[in-house]
Amino acid sequence: xxxxxxxxxxxxxxxxxxxxxxxxxxxxxxxxxxxxxxxxxxxxxxxxxxxxxxxxxxxxxxxxxxxxxxxxxxxxxxxxxxxxxxxxxxxxxxxxxxxxxxxxxxxxxxxxxxxxxxxxxxxxxxxxxxxxxxxxxxxxxxxxxxxxxxxxxxxxxxxxxxxxxxxxxxxxxxxxxxxxxxxxxxxxxxxxxxxxxxxxxxxxxxxxxxxxxxxxxxxxxxxxxxxxxxxxxxxxxxxxxxxxxxxxxxxxxxxxxxxxxxxxxxxxxxxxxxxxxxxxxxxxxxxxxxxxxxxxxxxxxxxxxxxxxxxxxxxxxxxxxxxxxxxxxxxxxxxxxxxxxxxxxxxxxxxxxxxxxxxxxxxxxxxxxxxxxxxxxxxxxxx
Numbered sequence: 424x425x426x427x428x429x430x431x432x433x434x435x436x437x438x439x440x441x442x443x444x445x446x447x448x449x450x451x452x453x454x455x456x457x458x459x460x461x462x463x464x465x466x467x468x469x470x471x472x473x474x475x476x477x478x479x480x481x482x483x484x485x486x487x488x489x490x491x492x493x494x495x496x497x498x499x500x501x502x503x504x505x506x507x508x509x510x511x512x513x514x515x516x517x518x519x520x521x522x523x524x525x526x527x528x529x530x531x532x533x534x535x536x537x538x539x540x541x542x543x544x545x546x547x548x549x550x551x552x553x554x555x556x557x558x559x560x561x562x563x564x565x566x567x568x569x570x571x572x573x574x575x576x577x578x579x580x581x582x583x584x585x586x587x588x589x590x591x592x593x594x595x596x597x598x599x600x601x602x603x604x605x606x607x608x609x610x611x612x613x614x615x616x617x618x619x620x621x622x623x624x625x626x627x628x629x630x631x632x633x634x635x636x637x638x639x640x641x642x643x644x645x646x647x648x649x650x651x652x653x654x655x656x657x658x659x660x661x662x663x664x665x666x667x668x669x670x671x672x673x674x675x676x677x678x679x680x681x682x683x684x685x686x687x688x689x690x691x692x693x694x695x696x697x698x699x700x701x702x703x704x705x706x707x708x709x710x711x712x713x714x715x716x717x718x719x720x721x722x723x724x725x726x727x728x729x730x731x732x733x734x735x736x737x738x739x740x741x742x743x744x745x746x747x748x749x750x751x752x753x754x755x756x757x758x759x760x761x762x763x764x765x766x767x768x769x770x771x772x773x774x775x776x777x778x779x780x781x782x783x784x785x786x787x788x789x790x791x792x793x794x795x796x797x798x799x800x801x802x803x804x805x806x
Contacts, residue, residue: 440533451661527667529562529609532628535599539652543787545598548731552593552711555623555637566665578657579643586619586641588710591736592677593637598730603629610667617653618642619662622671638672649741680779681766683753692720693749693772697742708742711777720750721782729763729784739776747772762786 456631537551575585599605606626614620618640625635643652654662685691695716703709715737742748757766767780 472524531558532606535603537601540601545600558609576661583646585646587644589640589642591639597636610622612666614640638673688751690720690752720752732785733783735781737779742777
């Protein structure tokens with residue numbers, strides 16, 4: 424767009440600046456030569472059009488026998504600047520949000536950036552979960568649920584209530600690579616008296632294959648007391664019409680997490696504390712930060728030879744700045760050939776549990792779409 428405008432402007436300038444034979448830079452008409460201090464009131468020919476010379480043309484000096492009207496240069500660059508402003512102010516097409524099923528299902532597309540891929544040229548679980556979080560926040564905004572925090576309704580704001588993630592389960596069949604484009608589909612459903620489920624599907628925009636599925640459970644917490652709260656009837660009246668009873672990950676697929684401690688852990692990594700840039704708008708550690716922290720105690724040999732195929736996280740308590748943390752990992756099943764199962768624990772140095780987790784890892788050579796397509800057919804479930 425800008426290139427076209429500049430090109431057009433350039434060739435318009437060329438018609439004025441170049442001689443008919445294309446050699447040298449000469450005025451097209453002698454009428455463009457206005458010598459300083461000499462009034463010109465007669466009509467002149469400029470680009471084949473008669474114009475009346477005015478007082479505004481006084482005082483211009485001649486450089487190498489020709490002079491370019493300042494008005495022409497100003498017009499060209501003003502038009503180019505306007506075109507550029509219009510271009511950069513428009514959102515990229517890859518951030519095209521759209522809704523389905525009466526506005527209750529949210530979809531957003533993402534282009535995989537080079538900064539999000541690792542040594543094997545694919546994205547990580549952290550990058551995938553960042554897409555899910557971004558889609559969740561924009562979904563909340565599209566539903567009118569984005570107040571002072573993420574997903575707040577009017578009645579929640581009046582009662583100082585916020586949502587906090589209690590459990591997340593993600594199943595990944597294949598990680599997208601740099602240059603791929605994916606679509607994240609999000610919707611919400613009920614989860615008992617104090618919770619709400621958020622469901623996600625991640626699709627390859629080119630093939631339509633489902634790359635990942637996720638279900639997370641959020642519970643209501645009082646922002647002042649930092650204690651869990653039941654959903655008031657006034658709040659339930661606001662959110663119940665937004666629920667869809669369809670699951671991306673069924674309860675039977677989520678394994679129960681085992682309890683262990685530092686005396687039975689295979690790997691332990693500690694010595695860091697959350698900082699200011701780890702917090703979200705609700706003034707506690709962003710839940711995706713925990714994912715990177717539990718992987719601090721995962722040995723490189725697992726990363727090098729395996730892809731993470733599923734992860735389950737249970738958030739046990741709130742974490743704030745200034746508390747020293749430890750990451751613990753135990754390899755509790757499987758093999759290098761068939762796949763590995765790990766249990767994880769993130770705790771404060773005094774032993775208080777912050778998060779429990781479980782990860783399943785498959786050998787990198789077995790990545791395929793087999794299995795997930797049978798469990799979750801390739802279709803548009805909400806249109």
